[in-house]
Amino acid sequence: MTLAAPVHERCEQAWAVLAHVLDPEVPALSVCDLGLVRDIEVDAAGTLAVVLTPTYSGCPATELIERQVLEAIDAAGLGPARVELRRAPAWSSDWISEEGRRKLREYGIAPPHLATSDTQPVRFVNRQALAEPAVDCPHCGSAQTTRVSAFGSTACKALYKCLSCLEPFEYFKPI
Amino acid sequence: MTASVHPRQDASAQYLLRVADTCLILGQRLSEWCGHAPIIEEDIALSNTALDLIGQARALLTHAGRSETGLSLDEDQLAFLREERHYLNVTLVELPRGDFAFTVLRNVMVATFLKLLWQRLARSSDAELAAIAGKAVKEARYHQQHAGDWVLRLADGTAESRQRTEAALAQLWRYTPELFEDDAVDEQAAASGLGPRWSELREDWLADMGQLLTEAQLSAPKDSAFRSTGKRGVHSEHLGHLLTEMQHLQRSFPGGVW
Numbered sequence: 001m002t003l004a005a006p007v008h009e010r011c012e013q014a015w016a017v018l019a020h021v022l023d024p025e026v027p028a029l030s031v032c033d034l035g036l037v038r039d040i041e042v043d044a045a046g047t048l049a050v051v052l053t054p055t056y057s058g059c060p061a062t063e064l065i066e067r068q069v070l071e072a073i074d075a076a077g078l079g080p081a082r083v084e085l086r087r088a089p090a091w092s093s094d095w096i097s098e099e100g101r102r103k104l105r106e107y108g109i110a111p112p113h114l115a116t117s118d119t120q121p122v123r124f125v126n127r128q129a130l131a132e133p134a135v136d137c138p139h140c141g142s143a144q145t146t147r148v149s150a151f152g153s154t155a156c157k158a159l160y161k162c163l164s165c166l167e168p169f170e171y172f173k174p175i
Numbered sequence: 176m177t178a179s180v181h182p183r184q185d186a187s188a189q190y191l192l193r194v195a196d197t198c199l200i201l202g203q204r205l206s207e208w209c210g211h212a213p214i215i216e217e218d219i220a221l222s223n224t225a226l227d228l229i230g231q232a233r234a235l236l237t238h239a240g241r242s243e244t245g246l247s248l249d250e251d252q253l254a255f256l257r258e259e260r261h262y263l264n265v266t267l268v269e270l271p272r273g274d275f276a277f278t279v280l281r282n283v284m285v286a287t288f289l290k291l292l293w294q295r296l297a298r299s300s301d302a303e304l305a306a307i308a309g310k311a312v313k314e315a316r317y318h319q320q321h322a323g324d325w326v327l328r329l330a331d332g333t334a335e336s337r338q339r340t341e342a343a344l345a346q347l348w349r350y351t352p353e354l355f356e357d358d359a360v361d362e363q364a365a366a367s368g369l370g371p372r373w374s375e376l377r378e379d380w381l382a383d384m385g386q387l388l389t390e391a392q393l394s395a396p397k398d399s400a401f402r403s404t405g406k407r408g409v410h411s412e413h414l415g416h417l418l419t420e421m422q423h424l425q426r427s428f429p430g431g432v433w
Contacts, residue, residue, distance in 0.1 A: 057310055058230025087234075088306035090313065118312050119294065122287075124323040124387045126331075149216035150321045151223040159216070175313040 010078055011040045014048055017076045021068050024061045025154045026172075028107035031065060035095025038086055048073060048081035053091045056155040093156075093174050104172060105138045110160065112174035135171050137162035147171075177429040180248055180256045186363040188244040189263060190370060191304070192253075193360070193406045194292065195235035196264035199254060200414070201285055202228035203421050207272050217275070220321060224282065227314040234307045255425035259408075259415050266403035267350040269414040276329050276339035281347055282322035287383045288354050290315035291376045300368030323387050330391035341393065348396045353403045354380070 018040075019032045031037050031052070039051035050069055054062045066083045073081040093112040096104070101111035113133055134143040142164035149159040157170045184192065205225035212218035236250040246253070268285060272278055293315055296308035329336040355377040364370045388395055403411070424431055 054310075056227060056230065057234060057307075057314060058226035058228070060226070086306075088302070088309055090306070090310040092313075115313075118297075118316065122290070122316055122319050122323070122383065124320075124327050124390050126327070126390075149219060150317075151216070151220040153219075155223055155226060173317070175317070 007042045010042060010048060013076065014040045014050065014073060014078050014081075017072050017078065018050070018069060021065075021072045024064050024068070026104070026107070026109065026156070028103045028109070029096075029100050031069065033097050033100030033103060035091065035097065035100075036065065037069075046080070048078055049084050050081060051084045051086050053086050053089075055091050059155050061154075091175075093172060096172070108138050108169055109157065110135050110138045110169060110171040112172040115174040135160055137165060137167065138169050139167045140165040145169075177256060177426050179258045180252050180261075182246045182248060182253070182257070182261060184261070184263075185245055186360045187367065187369055188239050188246055189360045190364045191235055191239035191244070193263045193265070194289075194296075195232050195239055195253075196262050197268055197285070197406075198228045198235065198289070199232035200262070200264040200417065201268040201281075202226075202232060203417060204268060204270075204272050205278070205282075208278065213275055217325075221278070224318050224321075227311075227318065231307065231311045231314070235304075238303050238307065251425065255422045259410055259418055261408060262410065262414060262418070263406050263408055264414075265350070265353050266405035266411050267347065267353065269405060269411060269417060270347075270350070271413055273343065273346075274339055276326075276336065277343040277346065279322045279325040279329070280340065280343045283319060283326055283387065284347060284351060284384065286315050286319035286322055287380055288376065290319050291379050291383075292371070292373070295371040295376070299370055304369070319383075326387060327391050330393055340391070344388075344393055345396055349399050349401050350403050352398065353406065356402065358407070 015032070018037050019030050021031050023029050023031055023034055026034070034055070036052050036055065037050065038053050041049050043049050050073070052066065052069065069083055070081055073079055092115050094115050096111065104111045113135075135145050136143050137145050140162060142162055144163040145160050146163060147158060148161050148168065152159045152170050156173055158173050159168065160171045161168050182188070202225045205221045205228065208221040209218065212221055232254075233250050236253045240246045240248040240250065240253050267281065270281070290312060293308040293312035297305050297312060299305040299308065326340060329340045355374045357372045357374045361372040361374070365372045384395070405411070405414070
């Protein structure tokens with residue numbers, strides 16, 4: 001048995017384990033669906049290094065996610081492991097997988113539109129004049145929806161209301 | 176009572192602390208709104224904005240405090256054990272929270288400034304600073320849009336909301352020149368590629384703010400000779416009170432954790 005094979009296998013197994021570690025604030029999605037896990041490798045000392053990119057600077061779930069990732073790896077017997085935080089490139093909601101977007105919708109959260117460029121100018125205009133892309137209701141699919149609040153229960157979401165089925169829902173902010 | 180830390184601050188540490196402290200102190204001021212905002216959506220918005228700012232401050236304080244800068248202090252020591260004169264935030268962010276018009280106007284002023292600064296810092300020669308900035312710029316854009324939309328709404332609202340917005344503008348405007356006054360710290364940052372001279376951001380800041388004020392049919396007050404000096408450590412009377420509250424727990428119960 002070569003050394004390379006078990007290393008490769010250990011990383012594969014770790015990816016499979018993390019596909020079941022749920023985000024504490026959006027428990028419909030795994031940390032892999034959200035695109036938080038950037039890389040898994042084994043360093044020279046034989047420690048499994050899981051590279052995570054945090055979503056928001058102040059997200060209080062970051063430390064909890066780190067702990068849950070390590071616990072899951074340990075429980076699967078794939079340790080010793082450590083978490084490495086990688087800030088660059090910055091996490092974008094565009095990294096959420098197709099599978100993740102489907103799960104968001106099923107959970108009642110509208111998935112994000114594509115993020116705008118960081119250099120696009122911010123303009124202040126009368127809201128009625130602003131043609132924003134419609135956010136489809138995850139419950140009934142209607143495009144007749146309105147934003148209730150720019151911020152929601154967690155840093156990554158905004159609050160919307162469907163004008164067709166009248167249900168409130170959350171929208172994952174595009175960043 | 177825990178003894179204060181008295182960090183020796185070289186120019187690059189000072190440059191980082193000016194940004195970190197500006198985020199931290201505005202975050203602390205905004206957290207005062209929790210449970211007090213006029214509507215629940217804005218209560219959530221102000222708390223979320225505070226959380227982003229404190230998250231940015233944590234990353235910057237950790238980075239500024241690493242041994243290479245000569246500080247060798249962690250984020251908690253820097254936040255909770257520094258004295259007023261060692262805080263390098265601009266005076267604008269330490270002013271008491273005022274009413275809602277004052278808060279959203281200050282937020283758009285600071286978010287606009289930070290957005291422009293983060294855009295430049297994302298190209299810093301300091302890779303960690305560039306990484307922090309790459310994330311923070313996205314957050315600052317969202318804060319800027321949200322706060323600016325509110326300024327517009329208040330200016331275009333009732334006679335009362337317009338009058339309060341005008342009063343806030345008259346109070347706040349004179350604290351903004353400090354944002355763009357350079358000194359040796361800026362010169363060294365520009366020379367080393369750490370970040371821009373803050374004066375380089377002035378034109379774009381005035382353009383963004385000008386667009387908002389025009390749309391809101393407000394006009395910027397005339398510039399005065401008054402200059403605030405918070406980023407050089409000389410603060411208004413308000414910062415000491417803020418720090419007393421913010422640092423109380425760590426000073427009284429050293430090393431206390433949740």
